[in-house]
Amino acid sequence: MQTELSKKLGVEHAVFGFTPFPAVAAAITRAGGFGVLGAVRYTAPDDLARDLDWMQEHTDGLPYGLDVVMPAQKVEGVGEAEIEAMIPEGHRQFVRDTLAKHGVPELAEGEASGWRITGWMEQVARSQLDVAFGYPIKLLANALGSPPADVVRRAHDRGVLVAALAGSARHARHHAEAGIDVVVAQGYEAGGHTGEIATMVLVPEVVEAVGPLPVLAAGGIGSGEQIAAGLALGAQGVWLGSLWLTTTEAELHSRALTDKLLAAGSGDTVRSRALTGKPARQLRTEWTDAWDDPAGPGTLPMPLQGLLVAEAVSRIQKYEVKPLLGTPVGQIVGKMTAERGVQETFDELTRGFERAVDRINRIAGRDAR
Amino acid sequence: MQTELSKKLGVEHAVFGFTPFPAVAAAITRAGGFGVLGAVRYTAPDDLARDLDWMQEHTDGLPYGLDVVMPAQKVEGVGEAEIEAMIPEGHRQFVRDTLAKHGVPELAEGEASGWRITGWMEQVARSQLDVAFGYPIKLLANALGSPPADVVRRAHDRGVLVAALAGSARHARHHAEAGIDVVVAQGYEAGGHTGEIATMVLVPEVVEAVGPLPVLAAGGIGSGEQIAAGLALGAQGVWLGSLWLTTTEAELHSRALTDKLLAAGSGDTVRSRALTGKPARQLRTEWTDAWDDPAGPGTLPMPLQGLLVAEAVSRIQKYEVKPLLGTPVGQIVGKMTAERGVQETFDELTRGFERAVDRINRIAGRDAR
Numbered sequence: 001m002q003t004e005l006s007k008k009l010g011v012e013h014a015v016f017g018f019t020p021f022p023a024v025a026a027a028i029t030r031a032g033g034f035g036v037l038g039a040v041r042y043t044a045p046d047d048l049a050r051d052l053d054w055m056q057e058h059t060d061g062l063p064y065g066l067d068v069v070m071p072a073q074k075v076e077g078v079g080e081a082e083i084e085a086m087i088p089e090g091h092r093q094f095v096r097d098t099l100a101k102h103g104v105p106e107l108a109e110g111e112a113s114g115w116r117i118t119g120w121m122e123q124v125a126r127s128q129l130d131v132a133f134g135y136p137i138k139l140l141a142n143a144l145g146s147p148p149a150d151v152v153r154r155a156h157d158r159g160v161l162v163a164a165l166a167g168s169a170r171h172a173r174h175h176a177e178a179g180i181d182v183v184v185a186q187g188y189e190a191g192g193h194t195g196e197i198a199t200m201v202l203v204p205e206v207v208e209a210v211g212p213l214p215v216l217a218a219g220g221i222g223s224g225e226q227i228a229a230g231l232a233l234g235a236q237g238v239w240l241g242s243l244w245l246t247t248t249e250a251e252l253h254s255r256a257l258t259d260k261l262l263a264a265g266s267g268d269t270v271r272s273r274a275l276t277g278k279p280a281r282q283l284r285t286e287w288t289d290a291w292d293d294p295a296g297p298g299t300l301p302m303p304l305q306g307l308l309v310a311e312a313v314s315r316i317q318k319y320e321v322k323p324l325l326g327t328p329v330g331q332i333v334g335k336m337t338a339e340r341g342v343q344e345t346f347d348e349l350t351r352g353f354e355r356a357v358d359r360i361n362r363i364a365g366r367d368a369r
Numbered sequence: 370m371q372t373e374l375s376k377k378l379g380v381e382h383a384v385f386g387f388t389p390f391p392a393v394a395a396a397i398t399r400a401g402g403f404g405v406l407g408a409v410r411y412t413a414p415d416d417l418a419r420d421l422d423w424m425q426e427h428t429d430g431l432p433y434g435l436d437v438v439m440p441a442q443k444v445e446g447v448g449e450a451e452i453e454a455m456i457p458e459g460h461r462q463f464v465r466d467t468l469a470k471h472g473v474p475e476l477a478e479g480e481a482s483g484w485r486i487t488g489w490m491e492q493v494a495r496s497q498l499d500v501a502f503g504y505p506i507k508l509l510a511n512a513l514g515s516p517p518a519d520v521v522r523r524a525h526d527r528g529v530l531v532a533a534l535a536g537s538a539r540h541a542r543h544h545a546e547a548g549i550d551v552v553v554a555q556g557y558e559a560g561g562h563t564g565e566i567a568t569m570v571l572v573p574e575v576v577e578a579v580g581p582l583p584v585l586a587a588g589g590i591g592s593g594e595q596i597a598a599g600l601a602l603g604a605q606g607v608w609l610g611s612l613w614l615t616t617t618e619a620e621l622h623s624r625a626l627t628d629k630l631l632a633a634g635s636g637d638t639v640r641s642r643a644l645t646g647k648p649a650r651q652l653r654t655e656w657t658d659a660w661d662d663p664a665g666p667g668t669l670p671m672p673l674q675g676l677l678v679a680e681a682v683s684r685i686q687k688y689e690v691k692p693l694l695g696t697p698v699g700q701i702v703g704k705m706t707a708e709r710g711v712q713e714t715f716d717e718l719t720r721g722f723e724r725a726v727d728r729i730n731r732i733a734g735r736d737a738r
Contacts, residue, residue, distance in 0.1 A: 003732055014732070168636060169703075188557065189567035197635050198558035198567040200589030200598060201700040205635060220569030229569060229598035231732055232725045266566050266574060267537060294663065331570040334538075356601045357733045363372055363383070363600055364726045 001227070001353060003236040005182065005214040009034060009063050009138050009161070013350060014237030015227065016184075016216055018067055018141075022051040023249040026058040027342035032350075034237075036065040036141055043124060045131045052135045065139030065163075066132045070125040070147050080307070087300065087308050094297050095312050098290050104321050107314065129154070139163055139182070144193065146178035165218070167195025167202070169209035176210040183215045184239045190219030191242045191330035193280045194271060200233070207234035222332035224352020228360065242330040247342045256320040257327060258339065266334030275313070275328065277305030283326035283333070287316065370596070370722060372605040374551065374583040378403060378432050378507050378530070382719060383606030384596065385553075385585055387436055387510075391420040392618040395427040396711035401719075403606075405434040405510055412493060414500045421504045434508030434532075435501045439494040439516050449676070456669065456677050463666050464681050467659050473690050476683065498523070508532055508551070513562065515547035534587070536564025536571070538578035545579040552584045553608045559588030560611040560699035562649045563640060569602070576603035591701035593721020597729065611699040616711045625689040626696060627708065635703030644682070644697065646674030652695035652702070656685065 006014035012032035019025050025035030037055065042048040055064060129151060132140070140147070140155050141163040147155075155162045156179075163182035166172035172183045185206040186192075187199025197205070199219040207215045217230030218239035230238045244250060246261050260283060270284035274291035277300055282288065291299050299305045316324045340348075361367075375383035381401035388394050394404030406424065411417040424433060498520060501509070509516070509524045510532040516524075524531045525548075532551035535541035541552045554575035555561075556568025566574070568588040576584045586599030587608035599607045613619060615630050629652060639653035643660035646669055651657060660668050668674045685693045709717075730736075 001732055002734060169634075187567065187569070189570050195636075197700055198556065198569065198589050200556070200568045200595060201558050201635050201703070204592060204594055205703060220567050223573060225573055225602050226569055228601035228729060232597035232601055232729055233594050234728075265538075266570050267564075331566055334570070334574060354733065357729055357735065359603075360597060360601055360726055360729060361735070363370055364723065365371060366726065366730070 001231075001350065003214070003231075005216075005236040006034075011063055014231070015346070015349060016065075016237055016239045017244055018239060018241040019244045019250070021244070021249065021251045022055050023058075023251065024244045024247055024342055025064060026055050027247075027249050028244070028346065029059045029062045029064045031343050031346035033346060034063060034065065034139070035059070036067050036139065038067045038143075039125075039128045039132070040067075040069045040143070042128060045127045048128055048131045049134075052132065052137075056135060063138040065141060066128075066137050067141040067143055068125045068128055068132075068147075069143045070122055070145075070151065083303060083307055087304050088297075091297050091300060091308055094290075095308060098287070098324075099312055099315065102286070102321050102324055104312075104315050104324070105319050107311070107318065126151075133158055133160075141165070141182075141184065142180075146175045146180060149178065152179045163216070165193070166206060167193075168197060169202075169205040171195075172206040172210045172215075176213055181213065183210050183213060184218050185215050185235070186239070187217075187219030188271070189281070189331040191269070191281050191333075192328040193276070193278055194219065195279075199230070203230065203233040203235050220331060222330075222335050224349045224354070225356040226332075227349060227353045228356035232360075242332050243336065243345065244342065245327065245329060246336045246339050247345055248339050249342050252327070254317060254320055254325070256322055257317070257325050260322070260325060261327070261329065261333060261336055262338070264329075264333045264336075266331045269329060269331055269333060273299035273305060275306070275309065277302035280328055281330055282328045285324050285326040287324040287326060370600075370719065372583070372600075374585075374605040375403075380432055383600070384715070384718060385434075385606055385608045386613055387608060387610040388613045388619070390613070390618065390620045391424050392427075392620065393613045393616055393711055394433060395424050396616075396618050397613070397715065398428045398431045398433045400712050400715035402715055403432060403434060403508070404428070405436050405508065407436045407512075408494075408497045408501070409436075409438045409512070411497060414496045417497055417500045418503075421501065425504060432507040434510060435497075435506050436510040436512055437494045437497055437501075437516075438512045439491055439514075439520065452672060453676055456673050457666075460666050460669060460677055463659075464677060467656070467693075468681055468684065471655070471690050471693055473681075473684050473693070474688050476680065476687070495520075502527055502529075510534070510551075510553065511549075515544050515549060518547065521548045532585070534562070535575060536562075537566060538571075538574040540564075541575040541579050541584075545582055550582065552579050552582060553587050554584050554604070555608070556586075556588030557640070558650070558700040560638070560650050560702075561697040562645070562647055563588065564648075568599070572599065572602040572604050588699060589701060591699075591704050593718045593723070594725040595701075596718060596722045597725035601729075611701050612705065612714065613711065614696065614698060615705045615708050616714055617708050618711050621696070623686060623689055623694070625691055626686070626694050629691070629694060630696070630698060630702060630705055631707070633698075633702045633705075635700045638698060638700055638702060642668035642674060644675065644678065646671035649697055650699055651697045654693050654695040656693040656695060 001013040015033040017028035020038040025037040028035035161181040164175040165184045214236035216239040217235035222243040272288040274288045370382040384402040386397035389407040394406040397404035530550040533544040534553045583605035585608040586604035591612040641657040643657045
C-alpha cells in the first residue's frame with residue numbers, strides 16, 4: 001500500500017496508527033505501518049524520553065512519529081493555578097455530586113491524578129518537543145489546530161514532517177497556510193475531537209482544498225475495506241486510532257474498560273464536550289449523559305472542563321466504576337469485538353485491503369494482478 | 370460498474386438515483402443508471418399514473434423504480450382529521466408567529482398547499498401502489514421502515530424487488546426478516562431521514578448483518594470517488610439523492626432555493642426534526658433553527674409535525690422567503706456548485722469512478738486494465 005507520502009516516509013504501508021501506548025506504536029511500525037505515539041499523557045519529560053528510548057530499541061530502525069497537543073495561540077503568563085481559579089464552584093459541586101451518586105472512592109492521600117490536563121498546555125508540549133527532537137522521529141502531528149510557526153520551522157530544520165488534524169476544509173486551508181506538510185482529515189465518526197462532517201464527505205473536500213499536500217483519511221477506519229474507501233476518496237494514507245485500543249499490547253490497565261469496548265456497538269458512542277470542553281467522540285456513559293443533560297450545569301470551555309474533570313476521570317478509571325467508565329473511541333468500536341495482537345490486526349487490515357481492491361476491480365471489469 | 374444486483378436489474382451501472390422528478394429519474398435511467406421516482410408528493414393516483422406514463426415513454430425500455438413511504442404498522446381508523454386534532458394550539462401559534470416574523474404571505478383563498486403530508490399515510494401509499502403495479506417497475510423502495518408483508522408479497526408476485534432504507538444494522542436485520550430484497554444503508558451524512566452512524570461505518574456493518582442480501586451505500590455519495598469508496602465498503606451499488614437537486618432537469622421551481630443549494634457548504638446542513646418529526650438532514654435555515662431552539666416549543670412526533678408545518682412550508686416555498694427556505698439535502702451539497710444536465714452529471718460519476726479505481730490500483734501495486 002504505497003503512496004507518495006508513504007515512500008517519502010520510508011514506510012511499507014500507508015497506514016498511520018495513533019496510540020498513547022509505546023508498545024502499540026512500535027508494533028505498528030514493525031508490522032509495516034507508521035506508529036504515532038500520543039504524547040499528551042507525558043507530564044514529565046523524562047518519562048517521554050524513557051518511552052522514546054524504548055521505541056528506538058523496538059522499531060528496528062523503521063520510521064515512527066509523535067503526536068503532541070499544542071495550541072497555535074499562546075496565552076502569556078497564565079498557568080494551571082490561574083485557570084483552576086476560573087472554574088465555578090457550582091461545576092465543582094456537580095462533579096462531587098455525580099461521583100458521590102455512584103459511590104466513587106477518593107484517591108489515596110498524596111496520590112497524583114493519573115489523567116492530567118497539563119499535557120494540553122503549551123509549556124508542557126514544548127518540553128515534550130525538546131525531548132522528541134533528540135530522537136529520529138519522522139513526523140510530528142498536532143492534534144489541535146496548527147502548530148506555532150517556530151515549531152514548524154524547528155521540525156523542518158530536522159527533516160521532520162509536520163501533520164495537523166482538520167475537521168473542515170477551512171481548517172485544513174489554515175494548516176496549509178501555516179506551512180504544515182500533511183493534513184489528517186478527521187471525520188465525524190472518529191474517536192476524539194471531531195467536527196460534524198463525515199469522513200466520506202470531508203476527505204475529498206480537504207484533498208481539493210489543500211492538494212497537492214498529502215491528506216490522511218481518519219474516522220470510521222478500522223478494516224481493510226475502510227482503508228480502501230479512504231484511499232479511493234483521494235487520501236495518501238489512513239490514520240487509525242480506535243482500533244488499537246483492544247489490541248493485546250494496549251495498556252488500558254482496566255479489564256472493565258476493555259470489556260466495555262469489546263461489547264460496545266457503533267451506536268454506543270457520543271460526541272460530547274464532557275472530557276475536554278470541545279466535542280470529542282467517546283463511549284457514551286452515565287458520566288457523559290450527566291454533562292450533556294440540559295438539566296445539569298453543562299460543560300465549561302477548553303481548557304477549564306479538562307482541569308475540572310481530571311481527578312474525577314482518574315478516580316473513575318482507577319476504581320473501574322462501570323456506569324461512568326469511558327474513553328475516546330470512534331464508531332468503529334462496534335467492530336472491535338476481540339482482543340488480538342497488533343501484528344495480527346495489521347495483517348487483517350492489509351488482507352482486507354487486497355480483498356477490497358479485488359472486489360472493486362471485478363465491479364469495474366478490470367483484469368488486475 | 371457491474372454487480373450481481375445491477376445484472377439482476379439489467380442496468381449498466383450500479384448507480385441508483387432517487388429523485389422526486391420524473392424527468393430526472395428518466396434521465397438517470399437513460400444515462401445507464403437506475404432511476405427511482407419518489408412518490409411521496411403524489412396525493413392523486415391519476416397524477417402518479419400520468420408521470421409513470423411519461424417515464425415509460427422516456428426510458429427506452431430501460432429499468433426504473435418507485436419509492437413510496439409506507440409504515441409497517443397500520444393505525445386503524447385514524448385519518449388526517451383525527452391526527453390534526455392532536456396538534457397543540459401552542460405549536461400552531463408558534464408556526465403563525467414564525468411566519469409573521471418573516472412576513473410570509475398567506476396562500477390565496479382556496480389554494481391548496483403544494484407540500485402535503487398525506488403521501489406519508491398508508492391509504493395514500495396503497496393507492497400509489499395500485500397504480501405503480503400497472504407499470505413495469507423493477508424495484509419498489511420504502512423510505513420508512515419495512516413495507517407491510519402483503520405489499521412485499523404483491524411486489525414479489527410481479528417480479529418486483531423490494532428495497533428499504535436502514536440507518537443501523539439492527540434496522541437492516543429487521544428488513545431482512547420482513548423479506549425485503551435490497552437494503553439501502555443510509556449514513557448520517559445523507560439528506561433526508563438519517564441515523565447517527567456514518568456511511569463509512571454503517572455500510573460494512575449492514576453488509577455483515579444481512580449478507581448475502583445486496584446492500585446499497587447511501588449518504589455522502591456525490592462523486593465517482595465516493596462511489597468507489599461505497600463499493601469498497603462491500604455495497605453492491607450506491608444510492609444518490611441530493612446530487613440531482615441541482616441538475617437542469619430538476620423541477621424545484623425556485624431560483625432562490627437552487628441558488629441556496631449551489632452556495633451551501635458541507636457544514637450548512639442540519640439533522641433536524643423540523644420537517645417530519647423524525648431526524649432528517651436538510652439545509653439549515655432560520656426555520657430549522659426556530660424548531661431546534663431550546664427556547665421554542667420543540668417539534669412534535671411524526672406524523673404530527675409534518676401536518677403542522679405542511680401549509681407553512683408551502684408558503685415559504687411559494688413566496689421564496691430566503692431565510693426560511695430549505696430542502697432535505699446531504700452534506701455533499703458543498704460539492705453541488707454548478708447546474709448541469711443529468712447525463713453530464715452521470716458521465717462525471719463514471720469517469721470519477723474509473724479514476725478512483727486507477728488510483729487504488731496504483732496504490733496497491735496492481736497492473737490493472
